[in-house]
Amino acid sequence: MNGVLLTSIFVTAIDEVTVAHLGTSEGRILQVVLQRSSSYTITLANFSLGERLPVLREVSRLGDSLLFVTGNKVSQVSIKGPGCRHFLTCFRCLRVERFMQCGWCGNSCTRREECDASWNQESCSPVLTDFHPRNATLHGNTRVTLCGMSFQSRPRFPAIIDSPVTSGTHRVTVGWRNCTVLPEESLDKWPNPVPHWKEFVDVLVCGLEPKGEQEVLVPTNVVLTITEEIRNPPFYINGSSSCLGFVFVVPTVTSIHPPYGPQAGGTKVSIQGENLLAGSSRKVLINSLACPLIR
Structure with a gap:
């Protein structure tokens, strides 16, 4: 929050979380989680009250709402926040505090009453966005690097001895061939240190099996399937994602x-x-x- 001038603060406990609503000199409200020890601030929401005027120091609570004043205008804001649609990915949506009542609905983050389709707070599907290289020989041990989002529910691959990435949880196929997931090489591909806002840089490395039938010079799918244990808090990854365009060739x-x-x-x-x-x-x-x- 460098360069932000705070003009008001209201702190309250919601369930087991301490939440601060911070007013700024430009008429915005920052909803953040307060933690005893942390290297960064968890911002749940950052929204405007409609006018670029300082939020006055006096804040009142009315039931489940907070009353903020900018100029001669009083704004009523739910203590749970303005909603969930500003969380653009399932990973980000399901990691927020439960008091916000956010869940994943199709391809957006909403509250249950706003969703006309399937809504859940338990799981996300992986999203495969790219892979490299784009081709490989029929025989060999080509390493394929997959990029995308929501490859695991934890913030990053932990120590290998405690890695949740195994052949039982993560499976990659390229055309008709299996591609064995390599947790150690996947860990080496991650930025170090991993930024706390990471959600678009998941990386997974696998080794193609050198044998098996496969068509040559025909674009085929790279498919990532993840089935994490349901007990992984606060949610787990379950589902498949694919990208077309991998080609087997003969040098x-x-x-x-x-x-x-x-x-x-x-x-x-x-x-x-x-x-x-x-x-x-x-x-x-x-x-x-x-x-x-x-x-």
Whole structure:
């Protein structure tokens, strides 16, 4: 809240949570959770009272509402906050304090009475937004990195010995092939430290099985399926998400230049062909000897 001038404060206990409603010099109300020890402030809501005038110091409570004054205007605000629609993702929606009565309704965060479809406070589905690389060879151990949201209910992958990510909870398929989830490599891909506002940077790494039937040069789906244990508080991840566009290819060498070199080595060899950059890693062998790649 750097650069924000506070002009009023009203603190109250709601259920087991201490909540402060902070008025600002620009006519806004910040609803925040107060904690004894924390490196950041949990802001539940930040909304305008309609006028860019300072919120006066005097605040009154009327039942389940708070009365704020800006200029000659009195605004009545629910003590539970202005609503839930400003929480744009299921992950953010279900992590808010329960007194706000927010739940996920289709593709938006609402209160139960505002939802005409299925409404829940228990689970979110994963959202797969992208993956890399876009292709791989039929044979090999290509590492596929998945990006998206709500890959797990905890803020980040914890220590591997306590990791909730296992073959039983997280499953990835690429076309007809399984892709084994790698928790340690997934952890290495995360920003460190993970920002508290993280909800758009979930990363998961898996290793493609090198064997199995698969069509070549046909775009196929990458599918992430997550089934967390229901007891994970305050909610759990359950469901599937997919992205189309992964292609299996066959690398083909069409020419090598020069076609010879001294036994002592040191010759730079240029290899041309098709699909030579497929997958996540490459290795060149000449007569079973490694030929380091020059980038």
